[in-house]
Amino acid sequence: MAPPPPRRGLSAWRRARRVVLLAAAICLIPAAISFLSAVREPHNVGLGVTSVEWMRAHGGNGIVSQIENWYYTLTAPAKGGAPLKALPQVGVASAETGAKPAYRPPRIKPLIHPALPGEGVWKPAAAHAGGRPPVLLTTFRSDPEYPQFVAGVAWIDSARTHLAYVPGLAEPPEIEHRGPAEVPSRLRDRVAATFNGGFPLETSNAGLIYRGQVVEAMVNGIATLVEYRDGRIDIVRWEHGEAGSGHVWFAKQNLPPIIYAGKLNPNLSDGPEWGETVNNAVRVWRSGLGIDRRGNLIYAAANYQTVGSLAEILRRAGAVRALELDINEDWTTFISYRHPGAGEPSNLLPEMFRPDTRYLTPDERDFFSVYVRPGQGW
C-alpha cells in the first residue's frame, strides 16, 4: 500500500487568518474576565443593560453612543398623528380641608387647544396631603407638532421637604459612606418621592460633593444641584473651583445649565460640552430638574425629547434655572408615594419603563429622595 501523500503546510493567507483568530481569542480573555466579574456584581437591571453599562465604563462609551444615535434616529417618531383623548391620571383629587390655602404654582398653560381634562392642573401626589401638599403632579402635551407627546411634571415644596442624594450600587464608582443604595428603611415613613440622578460621572464631565467631601473634582460653569449645610437647596452655575466651599453638603453636577436666569441656554443644539452621550437633537426619554422663583424644585420627564424641548417643558412649568438629569428609558424615573411608609408607589408617567418599586430595592445608579421634613404632617 502506498503511503499517504505528505500534508502540505497551510497557505500564507490561512496562517494569517489563524494568527488573527488567535489574537482575537487572546484579546477576549481580559475582556471576558472583566465582563464576568461585572455581571456577578449585584444588579437590578437586565443583562442587556449591564452589558451596555460595562461597555460604556470600559472605553466603549463612544461606540455605544454612536449606536444609540443611529438607533434613535432610525426610530424617531413622525410629526402629527391622531390627537389624544385623555391624559394619564396622576396624583389624587384634592380634598378640601378648610385650612388656610397654601401657595401653589400656577396651572401650566396648555399648548394645544382645546385642552384635555386636567391638563396642566396640579394634583397632590399623596392621598392625605392636606392643604399644603409637599409634592404636586401634572401632565401636559408639550409639543404642538407632536400632539401625542405627554410630559410628566412634579413640583416639590422646598419649605416642606428635604432633598437627599443617595449613591447607587455602581454610581458613583468610588465613594465613602455608599449606604444601602435604596430609600433607607428608617426614612420610609417620610419619603414623598424619589427620582433619577444625572449622568454617570464618567460621561458627565462634571463633579460631585457628597457629605461635604469632594468625590470628583467640581467643574466651573457646570449646572449644579447643591444642598448647603443649612438645608437650603439651589440649582446654580458652579463658580467655586474644584473643591467648593465648606458650606456645601452635597453638590451634583450635570452638563451646562439648560435654563439660566429664566432663559434657555442658547447652545442647546449640540456640542462637546453636553457629555459623551447621544447628541442633543436625538429624541429619547429625558429628564431634568429646575427651580422656580420661590426656590421650589420642578422635575420633568418625557419620552421623545431633545434637550431643547426638555428645557421648554421646564420653563413652561415655571423653572428659572434648570439642569438636565439622566436620559434613556432605563434611567428616567420619578416615583411618588401616596401613603407614609413608601406606600402605594406610583410612576409619574405610566410609560416609565422601570417598576415603581425601583428605589425600594438597591439600585445601580445614584438618585434623589424627597422627604417630608420632620414635624410636617402628610
Next chain:
Amino acid sequence: MSGSSRQLPAAARRRALAIDLLAAAAIAAVAIALAAGVGVLGFVALPVLLVGLVWLGLEALARRLRARRQLN
C-alpha cells in the same frame, strides 16, 4: 537523509503553530495596550472570533461534502 535537513511534517506544523501563536500574542499585546479599554477590545474581538469560527466551520463542512461526493 539527516533529520536536521528535512523536518517531519508534524514537527513543521507544530513549529508553524508556535510561530503563529507568538505572532498572535504580540498583536494582542499591542491591541490591549492601545485600546481605550477592555470593552472596546471585546467589542472588536468577539465578532472577529465568531466570524472566523463560522468561516472555519463552513470550510470544514464544504471539505466533507466534497469528500463524500468523491466517494460516491
